[in-house]
Amino acid sequence: MAAGLPGLSKSDAVPEPMFGEGENWALRLHWLANIIATPFLKPWFYQRLRAGKEDPVRFRERLGFPSQPAAARPIVWVHAHGSQAASAARTLIDSLSDRHLVLATTVTRPAAEYLTSRLPPSALHQYAPVDHPHAVCRFLDHWRPAALLWVDSPFSPNLLGEAARRNIPAALVNARLGDMAFRHLIWRKPLYRPLSRTFALITAQSGRDAARLRLLSGRHVYRFGNLQYARPQPQVDEISAAALKRQLNKRLTWAAVYTHPGEEELVAEAHREIRRRFPEAVLLLAPRHGHRIAEIARRLAKTDGVARPAAGIPIDETTSIALLEGPLDAALACRMAPVAFLGGSFVASGGHNPLELAHLGCAVVSGPQVQNYIDPMAELQAAGAVQMVQDSRGLAVAVARLLKDLNFARQRAAAAERVAAQEWIAMTRLLSAIGPILPRL
Structure with a gap:
């Protein structure tokens, strides 16, 4: 089965580096490490499939291969990694879908199950690509989003870097940094701070989250509250x-x-x-x-x-x-x-x-x-x-x-x-x- 996984071949053309000359060394090192690790992606992905962590029907989406045709009009891309972020993103998607076509992406299967059963007619769902240059470029080449809203999710350096290289306007929305995540990111500030410059706007869930984000990013951070709390009453059939x-x-x-x-x-x-x-x-x-x-x-x-x-x-x-x-x-x-x-x-x-x-x-x-x-x-x-x-x-x-x-x-x-x-x-x-x-x- 692993041998049949598409899109992870060493023969794939290596994309251009996603960060310009003089960009942060940590970002370039991350990109290079992913390129070098390409031969190991097949067994890694196969192991995730066997463990039930990837959708066996839609796993190609995680490799950047779309399962739906490209949109004919500008699309707003809303990304939520897991279920908690998807819960907040749902409020945002519902509000945006009145005027915009929305592409919702998630990483985990539970988040996908949660969103796909609740999306309005003018929104569609795809799994986000793994954070590897080949998958990232395939995804962005197909969907060509007009804007990106990154909702309370871990950073994907290659994906965010390539979005910035393509001048896709982006905002970090409903961001949260718990104690464990904050301690982890303090040691990764050389990677986190330049990635935060990808976003034209950063909003936090609470005052504590805003203070931590300011320390890590060196950016102004707005506090608009938690989108999960702005959601209307859950629907019952x-x-x-x-x-x-x-x-x-x-x-x-x-x-x-x-x-x-x-x-x-x-x-x-x-x-x-x-x-x-x-x-x-x-x-x-x-x-x-x-x-x-x-x-x-x-x-x-x-x-x-x-x-x-x-x-x-x-x-x-x-x-x-x-x-x-x-x-x-x-x-x-x-x-x-x-x-x-x-x-x-x-x-x-x-x-x-x-x-x-x-x-x-x-x-x-x-x-x-x-x-x-x-x-x-x-x-x-x-x-x-x-x-x-x-x-x-x-x-x-x-x-x-x-x-x-x-x-x-x-x-x-x-x-x-x-x-x-x-x-x-x-x-x-x-x-x-x-x-x-x-x-x-």
Whole structure:
């Protein structure tokens, strides 16, 4: 299979260096190292395919080969590396697509799954090319974007360098630098600082992020807030909601959404404890990555009655846990339940956006690992709108308390909704700031 991978041959013509004479030595060294490493890309990429890290159907896009024809009119390119960036980019894409054709690119499969199911008609998705000169040039030769919006994503030196060489106007949008990323980039300032000059505009999520970006880039950094918080209420498919409601048949329900490996067992343990008090209770479980559903079902079925409505295994009187596996099913689970546990918070993933749950009107319970969402979590806690727990036992106690007193759960949910409604509305200011780099209509 590796031998059949296109676009990674030593015989490919070597592109011209992507940085002009006198450019930073670190950028030129990075470019040269990628050219020298070309023979090793085939086994590296094959290993990623075997590990499920690349899309086996669309992997050619990662090598710069498009799967769709070039656009006939100017296109605005919005890049988001992973799921968290894609969540923020979605708000931007929705706003831009009213007037512009948008090309959305992602790197990870979960981010691609998230965006492709939510893109408006005037936007299309491709996987971003690997940061190798051959793939980068193929991608840019085909799409010829009129502007680039780089949303909260790691820098790709070859891609950004070639975009700059082609005079593609660019902005770094919704940038964030956590503690680990900041410590890492301090030692890579010779590479980071010249890359930051690629952008005509840099915007940060918070004051702390802006200060760190200024230190690394030597540039002025604007703070417009976090685009993830400006998003409207997540959409729920009403037909699916009605079907699920019929299957639940008024049984007491709670939800666990965006769970990661290792969390499903902890949540199931808490649910078994809850069922000792509420024997008819059903847990709606929507994991972060839908492709893990079959594996999760096999594990949980050893101890619990498991339903998979999307796979034709409906909820019945024997069901204890119902697995929801579609890209919109986290919102669906929260619509059905008065209480929801926010996954990614019992493992070292940094958590997920609690305001998504707040918008949906359910009381939020979270574990302690919320490093990626410190600000909204602090606001929710100050408003008495979220319950923080340390383990599965604490989760069982918190959820049982809310299920016992649904009026109290509704009060918590209303407080969370108020916090979500008062969050930064960054989109209008951001669109005004990036207006000069967007193509004229």
